[in-house]
Amino acid sequence: MPPMDTALARERALDAAEELFYARGIQAVGMDELRGASGLSLKRLYQLFPTKEQLVVAYLVRRDERWRGRLAAHVARQRDPRERIPAVFDWLQEWFGETGFRGCAWLNAYGELGATSTLVAEQVRAHKEAFRGYLASLVDAAGLPAVLTGPLFLLAEGAMVTAGVTGGARPAAEAREAARALVAAAGADGISRWSPTP
């Protein structure tokens, strides 16, 4: 096989990593299999990513950018800021229904490596923090009280983890209806009903 541009080789490596790591788990995929799937030699792989851990982190980083990008693109199609919050759960539902869906890649990675690799654990926390921040921006833009962010985030996380374990898209619908109810309760007058615990 002829040599290959470095950027393209990186892309190939990350494509193979994403496909295999997500589908079968990180520990279940060896560097040798990654070599075969990427078409790169082990030498090349190791000069791009000196350790498997760094390849895992790079996989999570790239997937994070794409995942949040897809979510934001879907949500932005709603003009009404109030409708953007349920749209998050609509997108989750679509995602859960995709063939090959195997739960949240970051929670899976955390379960496998969070106790072993601080780099991976940090990456997972960063991703979840970014997602939470995005929800907070939607809540704010809709003129809703900021205390809604936490519950909405928990509903989304619960839906992701449940869909991952049971393998259906139903949790997204349940979460969306619950989110609607919370938004309605908070948007009507309910802020006082809700006081955040000090």
Added chain:
Amino acid sequence: MPPMDTALARERALDAAEELFYARGIQAVGMDELRGASGLSLKRLYQLFPTKEQLVVAYLVRRDERWRGRLAAHVARQRDPRERIPAVFDWLQEWFGETGFRGCAWLNAYGELGATSTLVAEQVRAHKEAFRGYLASLVDAAGLPAVLTGPLFLLAEGAMVTAGVTGGARPAAEAREAARALVAAAGADGISRWSPTP
């Protein structure tokens, strides 16, 4: 070391397994370390549990019984059926605050082994199903609409997974307040607002 009653040996093995598996992850703990921590010989361990996988399943089963027992005992202290639902989240908050809390043992096990071991995956699903069924019984006893069960379950799952990743007890409080709001909305009149999607 003198021989030991079989039931006691089983207990010792499961004690060691639970402590080490939960604290450090299943794959990170080898049978050799389990031997040291349990005080049993490798031979004995293997005649009690012919494979590591079976030991993992037994660990999850015993923990499931204890975990749901502790939860139910805490919740049962509330006389008012309506108060029993928030009490679930109170108990979660206590649990999250315990020293050594490392997230939900079943979700952790699923992340590590769900893709590899169908026995473990089944055990995790059984545990989650049992927990969901328990919530359903609380919802029913409180005279609330059954559609509340799903959202409450998702809030609890989201709280567990978030507390596991970020390591604080705050998600439990957020989930409890959200649960209160959902119960209030459903209990007042809001059932129609909510209609489950067909």
Added chain:
DNA sequence: AGCGATGGAGAACGAGCGTTCTCCATTCGG
């Protein structure tokens, strides 16, 4: 007392895997 079974301590085996090394073909600058 003698014997067969149980079990303890730990060595040994075999597989998997992350990482490195060897060997060789190709390429590119002078």
Added chain:
DNA sequence: CCGAATGGAGAACGCTCGTTCTCCATCGCT
């Protein structure tokens, strides 16, 4: 053209770990 560097293919290394095996002490039973 030539020599140094790049990179491909894959063997090799070293370690971990699940599982099994060896050797020997102990104990119950007749």
